[in-house]
Every structure is written in structure tokens, then in C-alpha cells.
Amino acid sequence: MPAAPLHLDTPLFLTSADYSAASRPLWLKLDALQPAGSFKLRGVGRLCQHEVENGAKEIFCASGGNAGIAAAYAGRALGVPVTIVVPQTTSEEVRRSIAATGAAVLVHGSVFDEANAHAVNLAAERKAAYVHPFDHPLLWEGHGTLIDEVVARGAEFDCVVASVGGGGLLAGIVAGLKRNGLDNVPVIAVETEGAASFHASLAADERITLPAITSIANSLGARQVAQHVFDLPRHHPIESVTVTDAEAVAACLKFADAYRILVEPACGAALAVADTHPDLLARFKNPLIEVCGGIGVSLDKLKMWRERLL
CATH class of the missing domain: 3.40.50.1100 (Rossmann fold)
Incomplete structure (x- = not known):
């Protein structure tokens, strides 16, 4: 028998429709509650x-x-x-x-x-x-278990919103959708401005290496995404969007106030989409947001970011 996985089957719950400017309930997959602090x-x-x-x-x-x-x-x-x-x-x-x-x-x-x-x-x-922290097929296989868990709960969703750094999470989500027969469910890939190597690569139609990372979202700070990740939009519906550091931090603070859980700005980027790109989510009935978590956050850091950016 294969060894038991090291990760947890994390909670999944539905927000109220008035939680965000998207004005619809949002499924939240809480990988911030993994014992190591994130989906990783x-x-x-x-x-x-x-x-x-x-x-x-x-x-x-x-x-x-x-x-x-x-x-x-x-x-x-x-x-x-x-x-x-x-x-x-x-x-x-x-x-x-x-x-x-x-x-x-x-x-x-x-x-x-x-x-x-x-x-x-x-x-x-x-x-x-x-x-490797993001570029290996077994990593993607493991990350895709979050989709397995959502499907096993019987939760209906018609898009997935997730943050992108090197792209391991995005690759995993696409793998998870594929193995559950959900090839047509689009993924909204979110980066902060200043760490948007995937967004820049898609715009240039070639894999771009950023000269530097200027976003506070350090966990999104891969200057270049994996080749497999760059190729994914050719095989799966993926929409790339960006948010500002300020918008990501505002989403972290809002999430902390609502659910008493701290997440870092790299995760706040995905949460921010429902407020900063509400028209994008308005096309869907049941968006699923991967709350990927992150250890690079504390009450003091959130206070500092709020004072600096908001």
C-alpha cells in the first residue's frame, strides 16, 4: 500500500454572497491550515x-x-x-x-x-x-489533491482562482481538474504587480525572466515560471490577471477580520480578485478560491503593510 500522505484534507466552506464585490458565494479551500502553513x-x-x-x-x-x-x-x-x-x-x-x-x-x-x-x-x-519547490510532475500530482478533495465533497464549482509564483500550484490544479474530468473548468491565475512573470510571459508569447522582484509578495517571487506552466494555456483555459500589493494586503486584512486566519500577500492576491476584478468572477456562478496560506505573515507585518500601502 502507498504511504499515507503528509498533508491534511483541509476545510472547504462557502462565503456569503455579500463577502465581496463579485456578489456571489465563493468556495474557499483553506490550505492555510496545513500543518506546514501552506498548500506546498x-x-x-x-x-x-x-x-x-x-x-x-x-x-x-x-x-x-x-x-x-x-x-x-x-x-x-x-x-x-x-x-x-x-x-x-x-x-x-x-x-x-x-x-x-x-x-x-x-x-x-x-x-x-x-x-x-x-x-x-x-x-x-x-x-x-x-x-524542486515548484517544477516537478510529482509536485503537481500532489498539489492536485486539493481538487480531488473538493470534488469528493460534492462541491460544484465552475472556475478556480489561484495565485501563481513559479507555477507549481497552477500546474497541480490543472492536473487535478484533468483527472476529475473537469478539463473545461477555467483557472484564473493571479500575480501581484512586480512579481508577474507568468503574466509577462503570456503577453510576450515567450518565457520571460523578470529583472527583479519588486512586490512584497515574496512567495510569488520566481523571476521565471516553469516551462510546463508557460505551456499550460495551450491545453487548458487559463486567464492571467494581476493585482497590486495594496489590493493583496487589503484582502489579507479582510480575510483575517472575517475568518480569524492570517495569510500572506501571495495568498491575498487570489482573495483580492473577487473585489478587484468582480466583473471577471461575475461570469461564474460558483468560483473556487484556493486559500494557499503562507508562513511569511504576522500581525506585525500586516500592520506594517497596512500603514505603508493602505
Whole structure:
């Protein structure tokens, strides 16, 4: 029998129609309540399990936060040491959170790309497993379990709204829709301005590498999406939209007030769509929003962002 998954089947509930400017009930899938703080545990846990089942004695991963926490959690559950390589932009608070979850933390490079290259090299030198934070088929398979759970609940939905960083979540959602026979259900892919590599790539019809990430939504800070993700709109209906940092933060605050759950701006981006792009959601009867969570948030940070942006 396959090993039990490391992630939880998270709550799903329906908002009132007056929660947002979209003026319709919204299904909310609460992956902010995963034990590692975000949806990342679904795919990262699946990939870590696979590597350990195939003999891995050690795991390396590069991450600015959420994938690192997920890998650290998975390594602790599976009984193997994990090293997370983070770029210099990763806050001390996040580094401490990763270390407290049980992983060793190395700081390398000024951006994710440099941290990731270092993690790949270290894994090769030590003959350890390397776990990519967003670009691997088993990650996408794991992330797609959120759709499996919604379908198993019998919830009817006609679009999915999700944030996009490197694109692992988007790829997983499309995979989950496909395996549940929902190929025609569109996905609204949301990024913050200043971290919108997917949006820029679609506009240019080629995979763009952003010169820098200027958004506060660090978890969306992949300067380039995976090739598989760039290719997805050719095979599945996907609409790319952006929101501002201020709109993402406002959505985080609104969500915290309504449901007593903190999420980071990368997640707030998806929640913001119902207020910033209400005409877009007005085309649908039952939107599903993936509340992807994130560890890069606190009451103090929300207060600071509110004072700076709102």
C-alpha cells in the first residue's frame, strides 16, 4: 500500500454572497491550515516521500519560505535530514521558522535562482535527493489533491482562482481538474504587480525572466515560471490577471477580520480578485478560491503593510 500522505484534507466552506464585490458565494479551500502553513506540503510532501521510498537518505531544497517549511516538515515526518538553501532576501523570521521545523538552513545568493543552483550542486556532491519547490510532475500530482478533495465533497464549482509564483500550484490544479474530468473548468491565475512573470510571459508569447522582484509578495517571487506552466494555456483555459500589493494586503486584512486566519500577500492576491476584478468572477456562478496560506505573515507585518500601502 502507498504511504499515507503528509498533508491534511483541509476545510472547504462557502462565503456569503455579500463577502465581496463579485456578489456571489465563493468556495474557499483553506490550505492555510496545513500543518506546514501552506498548500506546498501537498506536493513537496509527495515528492519527498517518493525520494525516501527510492532510497534517499538526505534531502536538499531551495526556497524563500513555504516550500522550505514543507520540506522540513516532510523530512521530520520521514526521518531524514533536510537542508534548505534560502536567498539573502529571506527574512530572519522565516529562516528561524524553517530551522525550528527541523531543517538546516543555508543562505546563498541574492535571488532564488542562485539559491536553487547551489542546492542542486550540494545535493549532487552529497549524493542526496534534490527537491524542486515548484517544477516537478510529482509536485503537481500532489498539489492536485486539493481538487480531488473538493470534488469528493460534492462541491460544484465552475472556475478556480489561484495565485501563481513559479507555477507549481497552477500546474497541480490543472492536473487535478484533468483527472476529475473537469478539463473545461477555467483557472484564473493571479500575480501581484512586480512579481508577474507568468503574466509577462503570456503577453510576450515567450518565457520571460523578470529583472527583479519588486512586490512584497515574496512567495510569488520566481523571476521565471516553469516551462510546463508557460505551456499550460495551450491545453487548458487559463486567464492571467494581476493585482497590486495594496489590493493583496487589503484582502489579507479582510480575510483575517472575517475568518480569524492570517495569510500572506501571495495568498491575498487570489482573495483580492473577487473585489478587484468582480466583473471577471461575475461570469461564474460558483468560483473556487484556493486559500494557499503562507508562513511569511504576522500581525506585525500586516500592520506594517497596512500603514505603508493602505
